[in-house]
Amino acid sequence: MSKYNFKQIEAKWRENWEKMDINPRDESKPKMYCLDMFPYPSGDGLHMGHWRGYVLSDVLARRALMDGHFVIHPMGWDAFGLPAENFAIENEIHPEKAVRDSIEFFKRQLKEIGAMYNWDMELNTTDPEFYKWTQWIFVEMFKRGLAYEKEMPLNWCEACKVVLANEEAAGGECERCGGITTKRNLRQWMLKITDYAQRLLDDLEGLNWPEKVKKMQAEWIGRSHGARIHFPVQGRDEKIEVFTTRPDTLFGATFMVLAPEHPLTAKIVATSHAAEVEEYVKNSATISNVDRMAKKDKTGVFTGAYATNPLSGADMEIWVSDYVLADYGTGAIMCVPGHDERDFEFAKKFGLPILQVISPDGSLYELEEAYLGEGVMVNSGDFNGTGSEAGREAVANHLAERDLGCATINYRLRDWVFSRQRYWGEPIPLIHCGNCGVVPVPYDDLPVTLPHVASYKPTDTGESPLALIDEWVNTPCPDCGGAAKRETNTMPQWAGSSWYFLRYLDVGNRGQIISGQKAEKYLPVDYYVGGVEHAVLHLLYARFYTKFLYDIGVVGFEEPFTRLFNQGMINRFGKKMSKSAGNGVSPDEILPKYGCDTLRMYILFIGPPELDAEWTDTGIEGVYRFLNKLWRLVAENAPKVAPATAEHEKIRHKMIRDITWRIDNLSLNTAVSGFMEYTNKLSELARGAALDQETLETLVIMLAPFAPHIAEELWEILGHNESVFRQPWPVYDAAKAADDMITMVVQINGKLRANTQVSADIDKDAAIAAAREAVAARLEGQTIVKEIFVPKKLVNFVVK
RNA sequence: GCGGAUGUGGUGGAAUUGGUAGACACGCAGGACUUAGAAUCCUGUGCCUAAUAAGCGUGGGGGUUCAAAUCCCUCCAUCCGCACCA
Numbered sequence: 104m105s106k107y108n109f110k111q112i113e114a115k116w117r118e119n120w121e122k123m124d125i126n127p128r129d130e131s132k133p134k135m136y137c138l139d140m141f142p143y144p145s146g147d148g149l150h151m152g153h154w155r156g157y158v159l160s161d162v163l164a165r166r167a168l169m170d171g172h173f174v175i176h177p178m179g180w181d182a183f184g185l186p187a188e189n190f191a192i193e194n195e196i197h198p199e200k201a202v203r204d205s206i207e208f209f210k211r212q213l214k215e216i217g218a219m220y221n222w223d224m225e226l227n228t229t230d231p232e233f234y235k236w237t238q239w240i241f242v243e244m245f246k247r248g249l250a251y252e253k254e255m256p257l258n259w260c261e262a263c264k265v266v267l268a269n270e271e272a273a274g275g276e277c278e279r280c281g282g283i284t285t286k287r288n289l290r291q292w293m294l295k296i297t298d299y300a301q302r303l304l305d306d307l308e309g310l311n312w313p314e315k316v317k318k319m320q321a322e323w324i325g326r327s328h329g330a331r332i333h334f335p336v337q338g339r340d341e342k343i344e345v346f347t348t349r350p351d352t353l354f355g356a357t358f359m360v361l362a363p364e365h366p367l368t369a370k371i372v373a374t375s376h377a378a379e380v381e382e383y384v385k386n387s388a389t390i391s392n393v394d395r396m397a398k399k400d401k402t403g404v405f406t407g408a409y410a411t412n413p414l415s416g417a418d419m420e421i422w423v424s425d426y427v428l429a430d431y432g433t434g435a436i437m438c439v440p441g442h443d444e445r446d447f448e449f450a451k452k453f454g455l456p457i458l459q460v461i462s463p464d465g466s467l468y469e470l471e472e473a474y475l476g477e478g479v480m481v482n483s484g485d486f487n488g489t490g491s492e493a494g495r496e497a498v499a500n501h502l503a504e505r506d507l508g509c510a511t512i513n514y515r516l517r518d519w520v521f522s523r524q525r526y527w528g529e530p531i532p533l534i535h536c537g538n539c540g541v542v543p544v545p546y547d548d549l550p551v552t553l554p555h556v557a558s559y560k561p562t563d564t565g566e567s568p569l570a571l572i573d574e575w576v577n578t579p580c581p582d583c584g585g586a587a588k589r590e591t592n593t594m595p596q597w598a599g600s601s602w603y604f605l606r607y608l609d610v611g612n613r614g615q616i617i618s619g620q621k622a623e624k625y626l627p628v629d630y631y632v633g634g635v636e637h638a639v640l641h642l643l644y645a646r647f648y649t650k651f652l653y654d655i656g657v658v659g660f661e662e663p664f665t666r667l668f669n670q671g672m673i674n675r676f677g678k679k680m681s682k683s684a685g686n687g688v689s690p691d692e693i694l695p696k697y698g699c700d701t702l703r704m705y706i707l708f709i710g711p712p713e714l715d716a717e718w719t720d721t722g723i724e725g726v727y728r729f730l731n732k733l734w735r736l737v738a739e740n741a742p743k744v745a746p747a748t749a750e751h752e753k754i755r756h757k758m759i760r761d762i763t764w765r766i767d768n769l770s771l772n773t774a775v776s777g778f779m780e781y782t783n784k785l786s787e788l789a790r791g792a793a794l795d796q797e798t799l800e801t802l803v804i805m806l807a808p809f810a811p812h813i814a815e816e817l818w819e820i821l822g823h824n825e826s827v828f829r830q831p832w833p834v835y836d837a838a839k840a841a842d843d844m845i846t847m848v849v850q851i852n853g854k855l856r857a858n859t860q861v862s863a864d865i866d867k868d869a870a871i872a873a874a875r876e877a878v879a880a881r882l883e884g885q886t887i888v889k890e891i892f893v894p895k896k897l898v899n900f901v902v903k
Numbered sequence: 904g905c906g907g908a909u910g911u912g913g914u915g916g917a918a919u920u921g922g923u924a925g926a927c928a929c930g931c932a933g934g935a936c937u938u939a940g941a942a943u944c945c946u947g948u949g950c951c952u953a954a955u956a957a958g959c960g961u962g963g964g965g966g967u968u969c970a971a972a973u974c975c976c977u978c979c980a981u982c983c984g985c986a987c988c989a
Binding site for chain 1 (some may be wrong): 904906907908909915916917918919922923926927928929930932941942943968969970971982983984985987988
């Protein structure tokens with residue numbers, strides 16, 4: 104009998120699979136679109152984190168195939184953007200070549216996973232045939248007013264020399280390099296994702312996604328209900344508009360604060376205070392986001408100007424402080440120190456008046472700190488005695504009647520900064536014409552291809568390197584034919600990945616982004632598997648794009664990913680496995696030693712797929728031993744199979760029941776341990792008598808999604824010449840899987856005292872009689888107060 | 904500060920959802936085979952014990968229940984997300 108030679112087997116089946124189609128396009132079957140988050144190919148190759156996700160999705164895909172589905176399981180390359188470009192710059196290789204090489208490398212490594220991909224659907228976001236449609240979507244958005252230009256202070260990363268979206272600069276750090284970001288005023292293209300805020304929030308509810316991810320998105324969208332209120336500036340024809348969630352505290356608003364970037368700051372400042380304010384504003388522009396946020400003490404300056412509280416009529420000093428954010432709400436706030444911690448702190452520090460307007464019990468007292476809770480309105484004129492919650496609406500209505508404000512919904516979500524001053528991205532397909540203004544590139548001229556250039560490094564000027572290529576930049580205006588210039592900014596990393604999942608299904612379509620018929624038939628994605636790091640950015644953008652494409656009639660659904668699964672990280676020595684931490688294990692070093700099937704099964708065995716897991720070098724040895732044992736079990740018994748005994752049959756049905764349940768509940772680690780259990784059991788059984796063919800076949804069929812190469816080989820050894828993946832998933836008979844005799848537990852006062860073998864369908868009286876007998880000695884002299892019988896489980900005697 | 908996850912033997916983890924805690928595997932110990940090793944197989948392995956007796960045991964404390972890793976309250980630790988969002 105031959106030994107388990109994984110090298111030979113895996114090479115053989117990789118080759119066989121290239122020739123045979125184990126997942127034929129049988130459209131009579133229900134479809135299952137199982138999608139992996141496609142990688143951005145870098146020179147580093149695949150790591151264990153990729154493996155964990157890709158093995159998991161492959162098990163789901165193959166399981167669905169054997170369950171009678173037509174499976175769509177494509178793979179592609181997210182190759183535009185900073186990672187690819189930075190890699191190219193560091194290694195002084197043109198990004199085009201770097202990406203080409205990396206894709207080749209990645210593809211070779213991906214094939215080593217042994218995953219069942221539809222390589223005929225492969226796509227690459229840097230392929231002009233693909234980004235033609237990325238540009239087309241942008242043009243469609245532009246035509247509908249969803250893309251607009253704006254000069255604004257933006258997150259600027261000094262190291263990457265690039266503008267970052269708020270999402271990419273969260274916490275004041277560049278998501279790519281971890282460097283500090285500062286604010287810089289630049290002209291940018293924006294996408295009005297805020298128009299979709301409510302829909303993006305509402306539709307989260309129906310998604311089968313991890314609750315955590317849904318919460319993160321909801322928080323990011325950040326809907327809050329409140330009011331907009333206008334405050335007249337004294338002595339000037341200006342108004343300060345604020346947003347507040349607590350209009351009920353308006354009588355307690357004793358001063359106002361503007362963000363340093365607020366456009367009114369310069370207009371209203373008193374001459375006597377101008378120098379000081381200017382200095383403060385200048386200072387906060389240069390201070391980095393990190394420092395600004397890390398600052399504990401509040402700072403600020405008085406503008407010398409006053410506003411009037413529209414309800415109380417009180418004079419309010421207008422201050423400038425960086426604790427007010429320019430890009431949330433209106434960039435200005437009314438300050439209610441009595442009922443807001445931050446305003447309280449500011450008022451204390453600068454000696455501003457503090458007024459109580461909400462009281463938990465209606466009484467007035469000296470406030471030691473801001474009172475944030477609910478209560479009744481006090482010091483509030485006609486509103487005195489109104490409950491604070493009812494007061495929110497009452498005050499908002501009162502203001503609306505007098506044209507002083509209105510109830511409103513505010514979102515934390517901001518419009519998406521969509522342009523990048525980089526070479527390696529999709530050119531934004533717009534043309535600037537002196538006569539016609541901004542004109543989109545006509546459909547027939549798409550794609551606007553990225554010119555091949557020698558110098559692609561970023562500049563310090565805040566302009567894309569494309570701006571230096573005169574022959575590319577200068578182009579006739581599509582409308583008037585006059586001299587015009589191309590937009591030189593490119594799109595962000597996320598552009599391609601926001602819609603790529605549509606294109607897989609119609610990669611060859613030259614006339615449409617996707618045919619309506621195909622979109623209808625194959626979409627949306629049923630299962631999306633990938634890391635939790637995309638919880639907000641990629642997944643929010645993809646949802647936004649999908650809703651837009653729905654609105655313009657390209658697709659008939661509003662949500663792209665019905666079900667989402669986030670796999671956990673793989674740690675080693677208690678830390679995330681990574682090259683930089685020096686604790687990484689590369690698949691390249693594991694594969695020659697143990698093979699693909701062992702690594703696949705080990706990664707699944709390591710722990711629940713949604714949790715982080717600890718890699719151990721000895722752990723994989725155990726899985727390798729198991730596959731060897733399983734190999735011996737099947738290969739040794741194949742030639743001498745016997746008819747099934749009742750015992751074999753029972754084990755087979757139980758095995759199908761147990762393992763199928765575990766797989767379908769995504770408890771893949773216990774599914775693997777199930778294979779181990781049954782392999783151990785059957786090995787023991789085989790020592791007595793030869794096993795039957797069907798039991799061995801069942802084991803091999805169920806193993807196939809997990810360890811496809813060895814399963815195919817053993818299937819062949821069992822006498823078949825067709826792929827094991829043509830087999831339907833085995834079914835079990837509940838009656839045949841059930842035990843006749845069970846071990847019944849006997850407890851006294853909930854403590855285990857005996858085990859007894861009884862018939863599975865024993866009735867209560869008989870069970871209690873058997874239990875009494877089993878613990879007779881212990882019951883002597885005791886009074887039984889209660890007898891509890893749980894069928895198929897236990898009897899518990901409660902004694903005094 | 905807010906939100907979420909996790910906490911079980913020496914280790915990774917299991918417990919089909921309130922019913923035998925520790926499946927499966929790693930490690931360790933002993934044994935078989937072998938000149939020896941590798942591989943393989945067998946036995947044991949939560950703690951305390953001479954014990955297959957009793958007791959203790961799922962981060963700590965309290966509670967509900969005949970019965971709690973599982974439900975409730977409270978505290979602690981670790982990790983993740985958000986964070987001056989008015």
